[in-house]
Amino acid sequence: GAGVSQSPSNKVTEKGKDVELRCDPISGHTALYWYRQSLGQGLEFLIYFQGNSAPDKSGLPSDRFSAERTGGSVSTLTIQRTQQEDSAVYLCASSNTGSTEAFFGQGTRLTVV
Amino acid sequence: AQSVTQLGSHVSVSEGALVLLRCNYSSSVPPYLFWYVQYPNQGLQLLLKYTTGATLVKGINGFEAEFKKSETSFHLTKPSAHMSDAAEYFCAVNSGAGSYQLTFGKGTKLSVIP
Numbered sequence: 001g002a003g004v005s006q007s008p009s010n011k012v013t014e015k016g017k018d019v020e021l022r023c024d025p026i027s028g029h030t031a032l033y034w035y036r037q038s039l040g041q042g043l044e045f046l047i048y049f050q051g052n053s054a055p056d057k058s059g060l061p062s063d064r065f066s067a068e069r070t071g072g073s074v075s076t077l078t079i080q081r082t083q084q085e086d087s088a089v090y091l092c093a094s095s096n097t098g099s100t101e102a103f104f105g106q107g108t109r110l111t112v113v
Numbered sequence: 114a115q116s117v118t119q120l121g122s123h124v125s126v127s128e129g130a131l132v133l134l135r136c137n138y139s140s141s142v143p144p145y146l147f148w149y150v151q152y153p154n155q156g157l158q159l160l161l162k163y164t165t166g167a168t169l170v171k172g173i174n175g176f177e178a179e180f181k182k183s184e185t186s187f188h189l190t191k192p193s194a195h196m197s198d199a200a201e202y203f204c205a206v207n208s209g210a211g212s213y214q215l216t217f218g219k220g221t222k223l224s225v226i227p
Contacts (some may be wrong), residue, residue, distance in 0.1 A: 004156070031213060033213065033214075033215075035215075035217075042217055042218070042219040042220060043203065043205075043215075043217035043220075045214050045215065045216075048213050048214065050213075056213075056214065059214075091156060091157065095213075100145050100147075100162060100164055101159060101162065102159075102215065103159075104149075104156035104157040104158070105156050106154070106155055106156040107156055
């Protein structure tokens, strides 16, 4: 596609439920990133993929968070047993290997009620 | 470790006036620096970036920024504000070639007064 696509654009879930957020990167981009944007915390790095491997998961806030990437393309961020503090906008970005320029999707706004 | 400080969470300017958004960084290695803009309910769009070479960088929509190593600054400017510039602006840093993680400032929300 022309840009990074994220779905859903909005998600409201009940506390304790699991959610899956999807990211379709720009075709051919080998690197993929997840960031979280929340009030008071700004933009936080969550995880980085190079191909299907995640060499850096250091930003995942707890073991309730996990992510995978398949076929070097689509990535899914899963949050288990959601808590209210998980409410945020989750942004995905992709880039070419070695490039300093990351292209961001429009984000998924997650609200945990 | 890297960090970014954006001075002023909110900045208001009159239409046609100079826009100046401040960004200071800390980095233990020569940094790569970025400015991103975010319109409401949108993702981040790259405005401009500094990697190496010329320290005055021109970006989209008439914005430019100057890398000043001695001041550890990368302030964003535009000579004449337009209503369409109203958005949130983020400064970011990474550790340069081969580095992938961006460290963002907390953002500055720009309002343009007609």
